Amino acid sequence: MKPVEIAKGIYDVGVNDWNIQDFHGYSTPLGTSYNAFLIVDEKVALVDTVKKPFTDQLIANIQQVIDPQKIDYMISNHTEMDHSGSLARVMHRIGADKPVYCSKMGHKNLSLHFSQPLNYQPVGDGQELKLGRRTLAFLETRMLHWPDSMFTYIKEDEILLSSDAFGQHYAGFEKFDDVVGDAIMPHAKKYFANILLPYAPLILKLVDKVTQMGLPLRMICPDHGILWRTEPGKIIEAYVRWSKQQPKRKAVVVYDTMWHSTERMADAVAAGLYAEGVAVRPMYLRKWHRSDVLTEVLDAKAVVVGSPTLNNGLFPTVSDFLTYMKGLKPQGKIGAAFGSYGWSGEAPKLVAKELAAMQFEVMDPVRHQYVPDTPALEESYAFGRAIGRRICDEVAD
Numbered sequence: 001m002k003p004v005e006i007a008k009g010i011y012d013v014g015v016n017d018w019n020i021q022d023f024h025g026y027s028t029p030l031g032t033s034y035n036a037f038l039i040v041d042e043k044v045a046l047v048d049t050v051k052k053p054f055t056d057q058l059i060a061n062i063q064q065v066i067d068p069q070k071i072d073y074m075i076s077n078h079t080e081m082d083h084s085g086s087l088a089r090v091m092h093r094i095g096a097d098k099p100v101y102c103s104k105m106g107h108k109n110l111s112l113h114f115s116q117p118l119n120y121q122p123v124g125d126g127q128e129l130k131l132g133r134r135t136l137a138f139l140e141t142r143m144l145h146w147p148d149s150m151f152t153y154i155k156e157d158e159i160l161l162s163s164d165a166f167g168q169h170y171a172g173f174e175k176f177d178d179v180v181g182d183a184i185m186p187h188a189k190k191y192f193a194n195i196l197l198p199y200a201p202l203i204l205k206l207v208d209k210v211t212q213m214g215l216p217l218r219m220i221c222p223d224h225g226i227l228w229r230t231e232p233g234k235i236i237e238a239y240v241r242w243s244k245q246q247p248k249r250k251a252v253v254v255y256d257t258m259w260h261s262t263e264r265m266a267d268a269v270a271a272g273l274y275a276e277g278v279a280v281r282p283m284y285l286r287k288w289h290r291s292d293v294l295t296e297v298l299d300a301k302a303v304v305v306g307s308p309t310l311n312n313g314l315f316p317t318v319s320d321f322l323t324y325m326k327g328l329k330p331q332g333k334i335g336a337a338f339g340s341y342g343w344s345g346e347a348p349k350l351v352a353k354e355l356a357a358m359q360f361e362v363m364d365p366v367r368h369q370y371v372p373d374t375p376a377l378e379e380s381y382a383f384g385r386a387i388g389r390r391i392c393d394e395v396a397d
C-alpha cells in the first residue's frame with residue numbers, strides 16, 4: 001500500500017494484510033489492514049505500528065514520505081501485537097532512545113511484550129504533546145478493548161486516531177467511508193459484536209464524555225479498515241445503538257448435528273419462530289463461523305441452541321460457541337435449548353445451564369430420542385412458536 005495523505009501532512013502509512021482469514025479465532029474473509037499514522041510537523045510523530053511480518057512494508061511506506069530517522073516521537077495507542085509487533089524494529093530504525101508515548105497501562109503492558117528497555121513516556125488522560133502547528137491530545141480509553149488502550153486526537157485537524165474502536169477487518173486500496181459506502185457497515189458491526197461487545201457500557205460512557213467535551217470530529221481513523229471522513233457521526237451513532245443492545249424481533253437458531261436429527265429439529269424450531277413474525281435463520285456450526293453467528297446474536301432477542309448428546313455431554317462445536325458467546329457477554333436475551341439424544345440426553349439441559357449462567361431468560365428445553373417423527377417435529381415447531389410469542393411480547397414491532 002502506498003501512503004495515503006488523509007489530511008495535509010498526515011499520512012496513513014499502514015499496510016494491507018490481504019490474505020489473513022482467521023484473526024485470533026475471528027473469521028476475516030476480506031483480510032484486514034493495520035493502519036499507522038505519520039504526522040509531519042516541526043516534530044514528526046508516528047502513531048502505532050503494524051504486525052511484525054509487515055515491518056519492512058511499514059518502513060518502506062514511511063520512507064516514501066520522510067526519512068524514518070526524522071521521526072521524533074513514537075506513540076502507541078494500543079499494545080496488542082497487530083499494532084505493536086514491529087515496535088522494536090521501528091525503534092531501532094528511527095533511533096532506539098526516541099520517546100514512546102503511551103498510557104500508563106501501555107507502559108506496563110509494552111514492557112511485558114518487549115524485553116528491551118524503551119524510552120517510555122506514560123501520559124495521562126487529557127495530556128497534550130505539541131508537534132509545532134499541531135497538538136496531540138491523549139484520551140485514555142481503558143478496556144476499549146485492552147487496559148492500555150487510548151485515543152490520540154489531533155486538535156487542529158479535528159482527527160481522532162481511535163485505535164481499535166470503530167474499526168473493521170477489511171483490506172482494500174479504498175481507504176475512506178465514502179468510497180466503500182454502506183457495504184462497510186456489516187464489517188463494522190461484526191467487529192463490534194466480536195471485539196467490543198463486552199465493553200458496551202464503557203462505550204456509552206465514553207460517547208457521553210466526548211459529547212460533553214464538545215470535541216469536534218472531522219475524521220475518525222481506526223487502526224483497521226477504512227477511515228470515517230465523510231460521516232464520522234454515522235459510526236458513533238451505530239456504536240451507541242449496538243452498545244444499547246436494543247434487539248429486533250429476531251432469533252438465532254444455532255446447532256450442530258451428527259445424524260441430522262437435531263438439524264431437523266432446528267428447521268422446525270426456526271419455522272415456528274418465523275410463523276410468529278420473527279426473523280430467523282438456522283445456523284449450522286460446521287458451516288457458520290462462530291464470529292458470524294455472534295454478529296447475528298448482537299441484535300437478536302433470542303438465542304436458541306441445539307446440541308445432540310455426545311458421551312453424556314455437549315457436541316464440541318456447541319461448547320466452543322457457548323464459551324465464545326459467554327465471554328462476549330450479550331445482554332437481555334431469551335435463551336432456549338433443544339436436541340436429539342439416544343439414551344441419557346444431557347445436552348439440552350447442559351446448554352440451558354450455560355445460557356442461565358449468561359443471565360439469559362431461559363425457557364424449558366425440548367429434546368427428542370433419536371430421529372424425530374412428525375409429532376416430534378410438531379413439538380419443535382410449537383417450541384419455536386412459543387419462543388416467538390415471547391419475543392413479540394417483549395420487543396415492539
Ligand SMILES: Cc1cc2nc3c(=O)[nH]c(=O)nc-3n(C[C@H](O)[C@H](O)[C@H](O)COP(=O)(O)O)c2cc1C
Binds near residue numbers: 309343345
Ligand atoms: C459417539 C456417540 C456418542 C453418543 N453418546 C450419547 C450419550 O452419551 N447419551 C445419549 O443420550 N446419546 C448419545 N449418543 C446418541 C446421539 O445423541 C443420538 O444418535 C442422536 O439422535 C444424535 O443426534 P443428531 O442426529 O442430531 O446428531 C451418542 C452418539 C454417538 C455417535
